[in-house]
Every structure is written in C-alpha cells, then in structure tokens.
Amino acid sequence: TILILDFGSQYSHLITRRCREWNVYAELMPCTQRLKDLNFKPKGIILSGSPYSVYDDDAPRVDPEVFNLGVPILGICYGLQEMAWNLKGKVTKCDHREYGFANLQISKIDGPNKSVDALFEGLGDEMQVWMSHGDQLSAIPDDFHVIGTTNTAPFAAIAHNSKPWYGIQFHPEVTHSLRGKEVIGRFVRDICKCNASWTMEEFIGKEITRIRQICGPKGRVIGAVSGGVDSTVAAKLMHEAIGDRFHAIMVDNGVLRLNEAKQVHEMLNKDLGVNLTVVDASDLFLQRLKDVEDPEQKRKIIGNTFINVFEEEATKIEAAAEEEEKKNGGKGEAKGRVEWLLQGTLYPDVIESISFKGPSATIKTHHNVGGLLKDMKLKLIEPLRELFKDEVRALGRLLKIPHHLVQRHPFPGPGLAIRILGPVTREQVKILQHADSIYIEEIRKAGLYDEISQAFAVLLPVKAVGVMGDKRTYEQVITLRAVQSEDFMTADWYVFPPEVLRRISSRITNEVAGINRVTYDISSKPPSTVEWL
C-alpha cells in the first residue's frame, strides 16, 4: 500500500487513482493522520498539494514521523514545500501564482548523458508539466540535489543524495502533465517496489468472501437500483455473493428516462438474474412535485418520497421472505433478517467525508438513500467504497454487465425533475423524455457517446415563436448539454461536429410535439454546473 497524505489539494484523489492505474493499492488519508496509529505499514508515502502556504498560521503540517519510517517519500507541490520546510530548505512566495503548463528540464547526474535520477529514469530530457502554486523553493535542504528545472523554478524537482526522498513542484497526477502517470509509476513501482497486485479479479474474490462473511448463511440484503452503473454493479456483485438473499428494488419515480424502468427490469432481472422488484410510484411522486419549481425543494421531495416507497417495499419483502420460509417448513425466521442495506458508495464520497477540513460545502444536496432508513435499523453494506468510477466500470465488465450499461453516463437521483426547469407534470416529462432519447440516440449513432462524459436534454420553461408550414407556432425550448469531465468537479462543454447538432436539432423540432427550438449550452463548470438545477 502507498499512503497518500492529503493536505487539501483538489487533485489529491487523482494521485490515488494514478497509483491504482499501476495496479498498486493506494489509500488517501488526511494529513492529520498520526503515523504511529496506522494499521498497515505503507511501502511509500506521497504528500499531496494544498491550497495553503507553509507560511499560513493554520497551514496543515506533516507528521515529522514520516521522515523516520525509512520508506520512500514523494512530495508534490505543497508536499515538496512542506518537506523542504521541515528539512530546513527555503520556501518563498512568488510574485504571482503560477498556473498552467511549464517545460521541465530533467537534470543529468554526473555530467552529460550519464544518468538521471530514478524518478525520471527513461523519461527523456524534458517533459510538459502542469503547475499550480503560489510559493516555491528558493533553496534546497542540505543533502538534496536538483533533478529538474523550469524557466521559473530552479528547484522544480529535487532528490535526496542518499535516501529515496523526492520533491516535485508540478502536479504529475493531472493529465496535463503528459508523462505524469509514468513519474508516479516510477515512484510506486520502481522506487517503492510495490507489486502490481491490485487487480479487479482479486478484488472480486476478496469482496465476495467478505460479503458472505458479513451476511452469514441466512442474512438478507436489500438495495435500491437506478439503472446507473454503480447500483447495477453493486447489485450484480451482491447477487454473485448471496444469490436470491439479495433483493433489489427499483422505484419508478415518474422522472426516469424513456422506458428506463422496463429496460432495467429486463437487464437486471432477465439477463443478470438479480432478484428485482420494480415499484411504479410515479403517481405519488408527480403528485408531490405538483407546482414545485425550487430545485432544492424538488430534490427533497424526491429524496423523502423515495425513502417512504422504499421502506414500504422493504417491509413487504421481509414479510414475503418470512412466508416463504414458513412454507418451506421453517419457522418464519426471515423476520428481522433483512438486516442490511446495500449502498453504491464510491471512494470519492468516502474521501469527501475524511478530508481533514471536514466535508466540503455541498453546492447542491445530492440525494442519498443511506443513513435515512433509521426506523428499519438497517446496517450499511458498501462493496464499492474502495473504488473509483473507472474501477467500478472495470468491475462491471468482469461481472459481464453489458458494455452500453457499464459505459453509461451518470444520471442524477432526482432525474428529469431537475432538468425540467418549471413545474414537473406528466406532459412535461413526456416531452423531455422524447427529446432526450432522440439526443442520446443520435450521439450513439455518431459514435460519440463514450467520449462524452455526460449528455442530456433540458426543458426550458419559456416559449418561443416558430413557423411550421404556413403556421406560426409558440412552443417550448429544449437546450442540449454535453460535457467532458474527469470527476465532475470541473467540466468542459463538448464540441460537437456541426452536422451532428444539425441532425439532432432537426429531429427534435420535427418529432417532439411542443418544441420548436433547440439550443446548445456552451458553459463550462465552473462557473456553471453540469445540471441546470
């Protein structure tokens, strides 16, 4: 295991991902973690970047114990500065923040063409790197030497003269640092000598055993599925582990995509054999959403109604299980045995809640099922909590979940309700479902689906004038959104080939009754968000 100590950089989780891309297990912990309390011995430590300056009064500090563990250390950006600061190097404030690309010149050791330090071995003479910092080193600590420079940073990369300690000013974890992944690979594989043993095959085996142990021979688990990647993969994994003692529930909340409930039923139940109940609660949801326009209010109503419906269904499942056991000669012992609630929590959610600053401010309240079913006293089971989204997809592929599902774009819990900007009615849902399905169908036909991170249509509550035949029309507007993003914290709008947009627009205005105008959203996040509500 590689231990990554998080000093609050927005990129910390990416370091974890890059390590795992080398099949090396890495765990992110807050920098306040006391090293003597660790329950494992890391083979190497990476110190992350940070929005702080080492001069700030409240700057996060590294446990000096890291320098006594005798394992390789890599300090990234603030991690480098914090390391140098601890080892009596000098850190100074730059006149202005450096943010963007830089060219790193890799230093040769012992004269021209001799060799380079292990961290940059085999990476050539220079590479494009990404910088984002306010302070930088102005003197290196004793016993260190320079291994890389840029135009503005004479100490852009340093190494200890005899110990495997490194510091780099740039961010190898972001994809803008073109060979950054290889730098991390050098560190974890060659310098820390970690085995490439973190594989999905291993993960599946271990996780299935763990689930079986937790649930015992009779325990039952319920879980909600949405048709999204996470819940589908989690459900299939549970099915592999405990078969029909896992009950999946899909709630049709009336604001799903076109034919979604039916498709999820076919795929999960018929193709993957998962024990699934689909509950059509659309009337209840739509009735509660009537005349509601405020997005947070919509989220709350959907979240709470979901819990009500889910609880009711779970109670029925428990009663049915009890009946079945009695029928089979048992004493109805299943009662009380639905002890567990499956949750598709992913690692980024876990990281969010372990940050040393505490969970960051929620900009939108993303609805979450867990923790809310208090009265049922269900315990949570979270088989994906160590995984990133890409890893969940890889797991899904190994579990033989079809490609189109594994690669599916994320879909928010509150569904189309946050893509209908005005009041949510059946008619509005129908219009949006139709426009959205045309949009996605054309994206798939053009072969662009997998290169877009998320695409969807939004129904605006405004009317515009149009002309059809000889008639003036006065109808609603659809806006199309498509973004590329690595983690949805930031996102860029996607540049479509014009002919694809032309086809989509023409089909939507021709085929969807009630729409006479289509626009394309060219806003990035920040300052916009991915969803419109």
Ligand code: XMP
């Ligand atoms: P924003 O709009 O916050 O979206 O930039 C980032 C990602 O989160 C999804 N999203 C949600 N997911 N419940 C969810 O389950 C929600 O309330 C919610 N709001 C946004 C959004 O689709 C995008 O992938």
